[in-house]
Each structure stands twice: as C-alpha cells, then as structure tokens.
Amino acid sequence: MRWNKFTLKTRSAVEDIVISTLAEAGVEGVEIEDKIPLTEQDKQQMFVDILPEGPEDDGIAYLNFYLDEAEDKEALLARVREALEELRSFMDIGECTITESQTEDKDWINNWKQYFHQFYVDDILIIPSWEEVQPEDTPGMIIHIDPGTAFGTGMHETTQLCMRQLKKYVKDGSEILDVGTGSGILSIAALKMGAGHAVGTDLDPCAISATKENLEANDIPAGKMDVMIGNIIDDPAVQENVGYEKYDIVAANILADVLVPLTPVIIRQMKRGGIYITSGIIDEKESVVVNAVKAAGLEVLEVTRQGEWVSVTARKN
C-alpha cells in the first residue's frame, strides 16, 4: 500500500499540544522527529544503554502523519489547518507549514519479518510463528515466537545468555519471575524446561498481547503465565501483586541502569536459595551490576558473556 506522508514543522516545546490538536482533527498516530534527548524511561523501554552524543536541541520538531492514498486528504488537511489556526491564537506554535510526500510501498510494521528466520540457541530451535518446522529440523525444544511490537525474538545476545542460564537452573515446578518479559520468550523457554508457572512484568503494554499469542503458539495453557504492566522498582501495587518470597528464579534482561535499582527490590520477591539471572549488561557496566548484586546480599555464581554483552547469575542464600 502507498501512503501520503505529511510533515508539519513546529516548535519542540509545544509538540505535545500540537499532537493532541492533530488527534482532535482526526489524525491517527504521529511520528516525532526532534532533537530532544531521550528520557530515562524512553531509554529503558527502547533497550538503549549508551547513546551516541546527539546534536543539540534546536527547538524544532517535525511531526509526520500518514494517510492511505485512498483517504480524502483535502478534508483532513482543512480540519488540521483550521485547528492549528485556533491554537495559534493561544500560543506560539511556530511555522506549522505542512509538506507532502509519498512513501514507498512498504508494510512498515511487518517489514522486519523478512530478516527473522528460524535459528538455534544451542539445541533450542527458535522459529517465527509464521514459519513451519521442517522434518529435517533437529528434534529438541522448539519455541514459536512472534514478538509483534514487543521486544524478544531470541536473536539478541542478551536473550540467549538468559536462556542458557535458565537451562542450567530451571527445575520441575520452578516459579519464575520474568522482569521485562517483552514477547514472553524467557518465560516460555522456562515453562518448556519444566517450570510450573511464570509471572512476567513490563512497562510496555504490548507485552500483554504478545505473551498471550506466544503462549498459544507454543500450546502452553494461559494459566501457566500471568503478565503485569507497571514498574516493579517503585510501584508497591506491582510488588504486592507479584508476591514476596515466592520465586525460585528471577530473570531480568533489562539494562545495567535498571538492574541497579531493581536488585534490592527483587530480592524480597525471591525464595531463599532462589536464583537471579540478569542480562542486558553492556561489558563496560559489568562491575556496576556485580557490585549491586553483592550489595544486595546475593552470592555471585557466574558471569557469562556473548559479544559485548554480559549476564550475571547470583543466589539468595
């Protein structure tokens, strides 16, 4: 499908109110291009640890919105211009010029799928939900995955580091807490390894539909996993719902900067003897996480590495 792309030039300081005005005029979804640095929350959700030095914020924002070629663009643009003129009488919204261009004929949401094909993590076959297992595939554990817009195809080194540690420590009936569950891939792997039940938490609401679909694709009954959206680090309701002293294994493939405040909180959710598997640590932050784990009173059992990524596994004694 081809799309008409409209780019509105405004001031970054007022982009939120301009976006709500566009929404009221009937624009569904806006892409923002500005030079405002990412917030800590943005970085955590996008799995960005170290950012290259970006250009300085020049105060300008470009807001892109897309319309299917078949839609009546003139009617929508007229509503947009009228709403912006009204807003202009209250505040400085900059030029608000709108330029038009055409996008390529691409399915942007699903385009990445052409790069995701089946692969092995040791003897575990990870296969996109839309591909068929072939007779020549090695028999062993098979994980069917479609992350949708959540994180977790299994291709990332940090996910693979966690999967290998799960394989070492999951026992029949283990209770799993999967912090930053994304597609649910780590919980699904643990359940297939014999875990009894998993709880996933994430900040990203997309994790709910992604985990539900992936449990179904792997024939795992829905009751085997619960997903909670919210920040376990500072939300007492999430901590309460997740439960205390309950978990044999906690897996957290997030970022070092999140693992540091997470660790002293998460030890309260773990059983004595429970195993804490962390990943998502860029090599230069290894000691930061090792120190946080020790400071929380855990015993470091192993540090494993793949490429520039590190995983730290520890035990609550």
Ligand SMILES: C[S@@+](CC[C@H](N)C(=O)[O-])C[C@H]1O[C@@H](n2cnc3c(N)ncnc32)[C@H](O)[C@@H]1O
């Ligand atoms: C690298 S992804 C891991 C996804 C999946 N577990 C895997 O191993 O492939 C990190 C996930 O952590 C989530 N996240 C970041 N900070 C979080 C927090 N404080 N609590 C829960 N989830 C968080 C992100 O939204 C993202 O889905």
